[in-house]
Amino acid sequence: MRRLLAHFSIALVVLCLASGSSHAASKTEKIQVKDLYYGKALYDYYQNHHYDALIQLLAADQQGRLKQNRKDAQLLLAGVYLSYGVHRKATEIFEQLIDENTPLDVRNRVWFQLAKVRRQRGHIESAEQALSRIEGELPAESQNERIFLQATSLIERGQYDETAELLKTIDNGSAWYYYGAYNLALALLRKGNFTEGVLQLEQIGATEVDVNSGEISAIKDQANLTLALTYLQRQQPSSAKQHLEQVQVNDLLSDKALLAMGWAHSVLGQYRQALVYWMELQQRDSQERATQEALLAVPYALAQLRANKQALQHYQSAMVVFNDELQRLSLMIDSIRGGSLPESLLANDTSRSMDGFWQLEEIPDTSTSRYLINLIAQRDFQEGLRNYRELRFLKQELKQRLDDLGIYETLLETQGDSYKRRIPWIKSLFKSHDLKALKKRRDTYAAQLQRIKERDDVFAVAPRAEQKMLATTERLKKQLQRLSKQMKVDNYNERLRMVRGILLWRANADFKARLWQANKALGNVDQAYAENQARRQSLENGLRNRPQAFIRYDTEISSLRQRIEGQLARINTTLQTQEELLNEVAIESLEKRRGYLRDFLLQAKISVAQTYDRAKQEQSAQ
Amino acid sequence: MKLNTLFISAVVIVVWLAALSGASAAGANTTQQPSESLEADIQSLKEEIVKINRDFFILEEELLFPANTQVVVFVSVDSGVLFTLDSVSLKLNDKNVANYLYTAREGKALERGGVQQLYIGNLRNGQHEIVAILNGKGPQGRSFRRGTSLIFEKSDDAKYIELKVVDSAERQQPEFTIREWE
Numbered sequence: 022m023r024r025l026l027a028h029f030s031i032a033l034v035v036l037c038l039a040s041g042s043s044h045a046a047s048k049t050e051k052i053q054v055k056d057l058y059y060g061k062a063l064y065d066y067y068q069n070h071h072y073d074a075l076i077q078l079l080a081a082d083q084q085g086r087l088k089q090n091r092k093d094a095q096l097l098l099a100g101v102y103l104s105y106g107v108h109r110k111a112t113e114i115f116e117q118l119i120d121e122n123t124p125l126d127v128r129n130r131v132w133f134q135l136a137k138v139r140r141q142r143g144h145i146e147s148a149e150q151a152l153s154r155i156e157g158e159l160p161a162e163s164q165n166e167r168i169f170l171q172a173t174s175l176i177e178r179g180q181y182d183e184t185a186e187l188l189k190t191i192d193n194g195s196a197w198y199y200y201g202a203y204n205l206a207l208a209l210l211r212k213g214n215f216t217e218g219v220l221q222l223e224q225i226g227a228t229e230v231d232v233n234s235g236e237i238s239a240i241k242d243q244a245n246l247t248l249a250l251t252y253l254q255r256q257q258p259s260s261a262k263q264h265l266e267q268v269q270v271n272d273l274l275s276d277k278a279l280l281a282m283g284w285a286h287s288v289l290g291q292y293r294q295a296l297v298y299w300m301e302l303q304q305r306d307s308q309e310r311a312t313q314e315a316l317l318a319v320p321y322a323l324a325q326l327r328a329n330k331q332a333l334q335h336y337q338s339a340m341v342v343f344n345d346e347l348q349r350l351s352l353m354i355d356s357i358r359g360g361s362l363p364e365s366l367l368a369n370d371t372s373r374s375m376d377g378f379w380q381l382e383e384i385p386d387t388s389t390s391r392y393l394i395n396l397i398a399q400r401d402f403q404e405g406l407r408n409y410r411e412l413r414f415l416k417q418e419l420k421q422r423l424d425d426l427g428i429y430e431t432l433l434e435t436q437g438d439s440y441k442r443r444i445p446w447i448k449s450l451f452k453s454h455d456l457k458a459l460k461k462r463r464d465t466y467a468a469q470l471q472r473i474k475e476r477d478d479v480f481a482v483a484p485r486a487e488q489k490m491l492a493t494t495e496r497l498k499k500q501l502q503r504l505s506k507q508m509k510v511d512n513y514n515e516r517l518r519m520v521r522g523i524l525l526w527r528a529n530a531d532f533k534a535r536l537w538q539a540n541k542a543l544g545n546v547d548q549a550y551a552e553n554q555a556r557r558q559s560l561e562n563g564l565r566n567r568p569q570a571f572i573r574y575d576t577e578i579s580s581l582r583q584r585i586e587g588q589l590a591r592i593n594t595t596l597q598t599q600e601e602l603l604n605e606v607a608i609e610s611l612e613k614r615r616g617y618l619r620d621f622l623l624q625a626k627i628s629v630a631q632t633y634d635r636a637k638q639e640q641s642a643q
Numbered sequence: 644m645k646l647n648t649l650f651i652s653a654v655v656i657v658v659w660l661a662a663l664s665g666a667s668a669a670g671a672n673t674t675q676q677p678s679e680s681l682e683a684d685i686q687s688l689k690e691e692i693v694k695i696n697r698d699f700f701i702l703e704e705e706l707l708f709p710a711n712t713q714v715v716v717f718v719s720v721d722s723g724v725l726f727t728l729d730s731v732s733l734k735l736n737d738k739n740v741a742n743y744l745y746t747a748r749e750g751k752a753l754e755r756g757g758v759q760q761l762y763i764g765n766l767r768n769g770q771h772e773i774v775a776i777l778n779g780k781g782p783q784g785r786s787f788r789r790g791t792s793l794i795f796e797k798s799d800d801a802k803y804i805e806l807k808v809v810d811s812a813e814r815q816q817p818e819f820t821i822r823e824w825e
Binding site for chain 1: 681682683684685686688689690691692693694695696697698699700701702703704705706711717719748749751752753755756757758759760768769798799803805824
């Protein structure tokens with residue numbers, strides 16, 4: 022159970038990571054760390070040092086340091102890969118790990134996350150496959166999002182009735198329902214099904230929602246604006262007005278709403294009212310498209326009110342603005358072509374880390390970035406920029422590695438020289454310390470002790486003084502024997518016997534303790550010998566293995582150098598391609614802008630000519 | 644008049660298209676994707692470079708801290724309720740080898756189960772002594788300073804030692820343990 026809990030916890034961490042939310046991760050259960058190096062990777066991961074955690078996990082796995090937490094580590098690894106956009110590898114790991122023994126909710130969350138990532142990257146079929154592997158229901162909000170994703174697939178296949186039915190299963194009040202319904206309405210309108218499309222939009226537009234409710238309120242405004250534009254296109258300005266009145270004034274869409282409101286009044290012939298909206302819009306940011314359109318709409322309304330002179334003035338001003346804008350756009354396009362948009366966008370990016378959640382938060386305040394703000398805010402552009410940034414980071418890292426390899430080569434060389442210098446000294450050391458002779462002496466001593474024990478040779482372990490005294494008694498005994506032929510020595514013999522008795526008694530009494538001491542000393546000798554032998558073995562191993570290790574390290578360094586140089590060449594090409602792609606997308610966006618500005622300029626010129634003609638006709642009529 | 648009507652249509656259509664494209668981005672992502680081959684190339688590049696870094700990391704460790712002399716000291720916190728770790732000092736054979744002051748983020752990472760590698764170095768085979776002094780805030784925010792030590796035997800294999808702070812629910816006090824890993 023504990024294992025399941027641990028896996029469940031780490032899976033939640035992984036999913037939170039993949040979805041870019043580190044906040045939710047903090048609510049999960051604490052993970053049972055049983056491998057130190059798994060814990061070390063977690064330590065980096067929890068501090069958002071995801072790249073370091075990734076390297077730690079891979080290295081620890083390669084070094085066989087992940088045993089009990091290996092599955093947890095693999096899940097974490099897959100999550101980190103996912104956050105770096107390496108979803109192919111992440112999927113491979115997930116698929117290996119997720120089996121019938123994995124708790125259902127963990128399995129479901131993994132498939133759900135993979136489905137989202139795959140769809141974001143445009144891999145529709147594999148996203149649908151991942152969705153189809155979810156069993157039962159997900160937690161509420163994820164379940165709603167899951168239905169939205171399924172509905173999106175149905176819309177793409179043109180199964181609109183099924184989509185509408187499916188969307189009904191989303192919880193009341195969930196923004197996913199409104200996103201789904203809005204996309205369905207758009208699809209219906211694009212297919213020319215006006216009645217059904219408008220019905221869907223009207224349902225969204227009529228939703229009673231708190232103006233501060235965020236997403237739903239924004240979708241409601243979008244629906245009302247789309248409805249108004251649809252009605253305007255069908256020459257139904259009154260209906261358009263009704264829906265435009267529902268759009269919040271402070272909303273991001275208000276520029277478009279003001280423009281459309283002006284047109285609704287204009288179509289009804291209410292030019293003065295139209296002017297109120299358009300003139301308000303005209304005061305806004307001149308880089309916005311709706312504002313630029315208003316620059317043409319205002320003189321159009323003035324001309325309709327026969328204010329030809331004012332109309333001409335406004336047309337002239339509009340032409341100046343358009344010309345200035347066109348010039349600026351040309352300069353910007355040239356500047357992007359001659360330089361690097363991603364580099365200029367990343368100019369203030371001082372962070373050296375490769376955080377999986379990175380996104381450009383502060384756009385450098387340059388004329389180009391102001392025009393491209395909408396493009397830059399798009400998820401795909403951010404993804405592309407993040408890839409560029411990561412490749413740039415990896416390139417720097419590889420270059421650093423190349424420098425480090427040089428240092429290691431020097432280090433190896435120094436170690437090799439030092440090793441060569443020490444060989445003769447080590448060999449002479451081996452010679453001077455004859456361990457075999459030492460061992461022989463030790464064995465003799467041990468055998469001696471054994472004999473002493475077997476024979477109860479109490480004086481053999483007695484102190485030297487006692488042994489001397491015993492020898493003295495032996496000598497005296499012999500002398501007394503010689504003297505006994507010449508004189509009476511009984512008295513001396515008796516005294517000698519007493520002394521020997523005392524000596525023997527003492528030696529007997531202390532025999533066990535002395536033997537134990539002698540054995541202890543032998544034990545110490547054994548320990549010292551073993552240490553010596555281990556050290557010598559270690560040195561011998563070193564002597565034997567070191568040259569091989571030098572060769573191995575040398576080979577590894579050469580191979581790493583080759584691999585790094587190969588990848589650096591690849592990275593340069595890919596960086597360039599990615600840079601060109603981002604530049605191209607930006608230029609395309611600016612070209613589009615240039616295209617409609619040219620149309621506006623042409624329209625302004627034609628309108629000036631028309632207004633002159635009309636003014637002349639009116640003058641001659643008077 | 645004909646031109647003006649055309650102009651209205653053109654403007655309305657322009658706005659209409661702008662509104663539609665802006666709206667669809669809100670729900671489902673349909674904007675430009677990099678080509679599949681470029682994306683696959685970026686993925687495989689990242690994978691390759693990550694592998695290079697892994698191999699480099701291993702080589703670096705083997706070169707600088709060979710297993711036969713390697714000693715690594717880790718710090719972990721079991722719960723972190725009764726003790727907040729502020730700093731740790733480490734002595735190896737009476738020589739100061741590490742002093743570390745924890746940031747709030749590092750402390751949190753430890754409390755959530757992360758394990759810090761406090762020290763990595765080289766030691767010759769034989770007996771050694773390690774002494775760690777841990778400073779922090781104990782129960783009721785009291786300053787807490789506690790030492791712990793271990794005598795260990797270094798062999799030809801790498802030696803891993805873990806300093807662990809454990810909350811003792813029974814004594815309502817933090818406990819500090821030090822242990823060797825196989």
